[in-house]
Amino acid sequence: MGRSFAAAGIVLLGGGLFWLSLYSWSPFTITAADAWNGLVHQGSVGGNMAYIVAQLRVPRALCAALVGACLGLAGALMQGITRNRLASPSLFGVTAGAALGLALFSTGLVALPFAGGALLMTCLGGALAWITVFSLGGAWSPTTAQGRLVLAGVAVAALCAALTRLTVILVEAQAQSVLNWLAGSLANVGAAQVQLLWPCTLIGGLWALWCAPRLNLINLGEDAARSLGVGIASLRLQVFIASLLLVGASVCAVGPIGFVGLIAPNILRQFLGNDYRWLIPLSAALGAVIVLGADLLSRAVAFPVETPAGVVTALIGAPFFLFLARRAL
Amino acid sequence: MTRPPLRLWLLLGLLLLATLISLSAGTVWLTPDTVLDRLLAHDALDFEVWNHRLPRSLIAILAGAAFGLAGAIVQGVIRNPLASPEILGVTQGAGLALTVAIISWPHLPIVWLPLVACLGGAGGALLLALYNTGVSFSGVRFALSGVAIAVTLSSVTEFLILSHPLDINTALLALTGSLWSRNWHHVALVLPFLVLIPVGLCLAKPLNLIALGDEAAHSLGTPLSRTRWLAMACAVLLTSLGVGVIGPIGFIGLVAPHMARRLVGGHHQCLLPAAMLIGALLLVLADTLGRTLIAPSEIPAGVLTAVIGAPYFLWLLARFKG
Numbered sequence: 001m002g003r004s005f006a007a008a009g010i011v012l013l014g015g016g017l018f019w020l021s022l023y024s025w026s027p028f029t030i031t032a033a034d035a036w037n038g039l040v041h042q043g044s045v046g047g048n049m050a051y052i053v054a055q056l057r058v059p060r061a062l063c064a065a066l067v068g069a070c071l072g073l074a075g076a077l078m079q080g081i082t083r084n085r086l087a088s089p090s091l092f093g094v095t096a097g098a099a100l101g102l103a104l105f106s107t108g109l110v111a112l113p114f115a116g117g118a119l120l121m122t123c124l125g126g127a128l129a130w131i132t133v134f135s136l137g138g139a140w141s142p143t144t145a146q147g148r149l150v151l152a153g154v155a156v157a158a159l160c161a162a163l164t165r166l167t168v169i170l171v172e173a174q175a176q177s178v179l180n181w182l183a184g185s186l187a188n189v190g191a192a193q194v195q196l197l198w199p200c201t202l203i204g205g206l207w208a209l210w211c212a213p214r215l216n217l218i219n220l221g222e223d224a225a226r227s228l229g230v231g232i233a234s235l236r237l238q239v240f241i242a243s244l245l246l247v248g249a250s251v252c253a254v255g256p257i258g259f260v261g262l263i264a265p266n267i268l269r270q271f272l273g274n275d276y277r278w279l280i281p282l283s284a285a286l287g288a289v290i291v292l293g294a295d296l297l298s299r300a301v302a303f304p305v306e307t308p309a310g311v312v313t314a315l316i317g318a319p320f321f322l323f324l325a326r327r328a329l
Numbered sequence: 330m331t332r333p334p335l336r337l338w339l340l341l342g343l344l345l346l347a348t349l350i351s352l353s354a355g356t357v358w359l360t361p362d363t364v365l366d367r368l369l370a371h372d373a374l375d376f377e378v379w380n381h382r383l384p385r386s387l388i389a390i391l392a393g394a395a396f397g398l399a400g401a402i403v404q405g406v407i408r409n410p411l412a413s414p415e416i417l418g419v420t421q422g423a424g425l426a427l428t429v430a431i432i433s434w435p436h437l438p439i440v441w442l443p444l445v446a447c448l449g450g451a452g453g454a455l456l457l458a459l460y461n462t463g464v465s466f467s468g469v470r471f472a473l474s475g476v477a478i479a480v481t482l483s484s485v486t487e488f489l490i491l492s493h494p495l496d497i498n499t500a501l502l503a504l505t506g507s508l509w510s511r512n513w514h515h516v517a518l519v520l521p522f523l524v525l526i527p528v529g530l531c532l533a534k535p536l537n538l539i540a541l542g543d544e545a546a547h548s549l550g551t552p553l554s555r556t557r558w559l560a561m562a563c564a565v566l567l568t569s570l571g572v573g574v575i576g577p578i579g580f581i582g583l584v585a586p587h588m589a590r591r592l593v594g595g596h597h598q599c600l601l602p603a604a605m606l607i608g609a610l611l612l613v614l615a616d617t618l619g620r621t622l623i624a625p626s627e628i629p630a631g632v633l634t635a636v637i638g639a640p641y642f643l644w645l646l647a648r649f650k651g
Contacts, residue, residue: 169626183491
């Protein structure tokens with residue numbers, strides 16, 4: 001009962017935020033009627049404002065929801081496989097690694113002349129960061145303190161951030177635009193980003209759902225899971241690939257947006273317990289709610305100037321991390 | 330006991346050499362002879378060496394030494410090899426205070442910035458102390474809580490910077506962690522180091538005793554809590570002042586004491602000066618590389634220290650048991 005209520009609540013909230021973000025805090029005055037025309041008739045009825053909604057607002061809101069879903073899923077997967085409540089793409093340096101990959105690609109230092117090159121580079125960057133963090137942080141050894149992985153992750157993130165800045169400085173020096181991008185902004189997304197995101201979210205999401213029952217078993221302890229027939233190594237590999245795809249796609253579309261993967265699963269745990277069959281789909285939904293909300297806030301705080309959404313999620317997420325770090329240890 | 334002092338002299342020699350290189354290197358390369366001639370002449374019209382490169386090098390030496398010394402003091406007091414000012418929230422606290430000051434009072438004279446930074450740095454350290462009261466102490470936990478506070482403070486800083494795009498350039502200049510455009514006015518701001526650094530060096534003896542363990546130190550007559558407060562205050566001031574003048578430079582306070590320990594051992598009378606010299610050496614080299622690699626544009630020194638320092642930290646973490 002409680003679970004269904006939680007699910008319904010999150011979906012309603014997400015729908016409400018989606019609708020609000022179609023017409024709120026826009027430099028032009030857009031009415032709810034314009035938003036309706038833009039959403040339902042793709043802007044063919046209702047004039048310029050409805051056209052703006054159809055061309056800019058709808059893709060933007062979709063993008064926010066998809067990115068949030070990707071990050072929420074990746075966070076839940078990582079927390080499941082490491083049994084570490086602080087696990088998340090940003091604290092493990094995966095987001096920063098992916099951003100470095102994208103910076104190398106978009107500045108032309110690494111040229112991959114085929115479609116999907118950007119996605120490949122973000123996934124590679126994320127994979128490198130992940131492997132470094134897990135091998136140096138002693139991820140799979142049963143005796144290590146949980147905080148160690150996060151320390152390794154933060155150091156890798158600092159390294160990747162410095163390398164990203166270095167790349168950017170070497171190629172161009174336009175502080176404002178690059179800073180906005182590095183902070184994860186939804187200001188310039190369009191249909192192309194939605195095209196990139198939805199297949200990745202779908203594949204990653206289904207894959208994560210398929211892993212969920214085995215993550216529940218891992219939660220009992222690795223020995224118990226092994227004796228119940230879970231192939232630990234194969235599960236780790238699957239989680240690794242699925243979360244890389246999810247994080248890579250989100251970074252590729254809008255830049256690094258931090259802490260969503262940390263917040264969403266941990267809030268849900270309070271209500272749902274540790275059942276990953278519920279935790280994974282609802283993390284996706286709550287992640288979408290968080291990014292939609294952050295995007296709305298990012299337009300509202302310094303209206304009409306936009307603050308990148310990634311900064312807003314960090315502003316909410318970092319104190320949350322502070323709170324969790326005290327409880328988790 | 331003869332070898333460590335010898336190595337200290339060697340480090341000093343290296344630092345002088347690095348400074349000489351940093352004075353000759355740049356968009357226009359000068360021979361060491363020319364540099365020495367111009368230094369001796371100290372002509373106020375000599376733009377390159379006297380007005381541009383010398384103040385930069387002086388600031389780099391003093392600030393690097395301060396970061397290294399602060400790191401060694403913090404690691405000595407906390408007895409934790411993963412501790413350093415930038416993961417205690419001091420650096421980020423100072424950065425946040427600077428951002429707030431620059432955004433709220435755009436015409437604040439630069440003389441005030443180090444003071445503001447010191448307040449912020451002390452605030453960050455107090456936050457960490459409050460956060461860790463009432464839980465039992467462990468190395469990784471302490472480092473993790475420091476990281477959490479650092480991340481929180483820097484997220485607020487980033488939010489402020491990006492939501493005030495009009496003031497962004499001034500704030501960025503102060504927060505990049507670079508020696509770009511620092512001149513003789515800034516040298517005046519780092520002069521308090523000349524008092525703080527000797528105070529820090531005087532802590533060597535009590536730090537040696539603290540290294541023996543709390544009980545041993547207490548029974549040997551060290552006033553433990555007073556020493557700790559004095560040492561931490563000293564480290565906070567050293568770091569924040571540096572951040573106030575050249576912005577946050579990561580990883581020097583972490584890496585320099587470790588290198589120093591490998592070179593001269595754990596005896597603080599040698600360790601503290603060695604950490605200072607290595608810190609200064611690292612920052613001078615980072616600054617020189619930063620302005621020669623892609624001259625005439627510059628790579629901020631903070632970026633280069635992170636590129637060197639972060640892998641070193643990872644290596645430490647991989648070896649650290651506990």
